[in-house]
Amino acid sequence: MASSSSSDPSVRRDVAVRKQNNGPPVKFLVPLVYAPILPLIRIALRRNPVVRDRLFTAVLAGAFAHGFYLVTDIYDVESK
Secondary structure (H helix, E strand, O other): OOHHHHHOOHHHHHHHHHHHOOOHHHHHHHHHHOOOOOOOOHHOOOOHHHHHHHHHHHHHHHHHHHHHHHHHHHHHHHHO
16 A cells, blocks of 8 residues: 555655755856856957957847846736
C-alpha cells in the first residue's frame, strides 16, 4: 500500500509544482555583462571612431531596451 502512494502521478506533479528556482533571475544579471562592455568599446576602438560610436550606440540602445523590458514587466505584474 505504501508504494502505491509514492507512484501516484498526482503526488509527483505536486512536488514539481512546489519546487522553486532558487537561482538568481538571469534577466536582472544581464547588466553585469553589458556594463563592462561599454567602456571596453571606447578603449579598444579608439583609433576607429566611426565603428566605435556605432557599436557604442547599438549596445547602449540594447541596454535601454532591456531596461524598458524589465520595467514594463514589473508594471505588468503589479497591474494583475
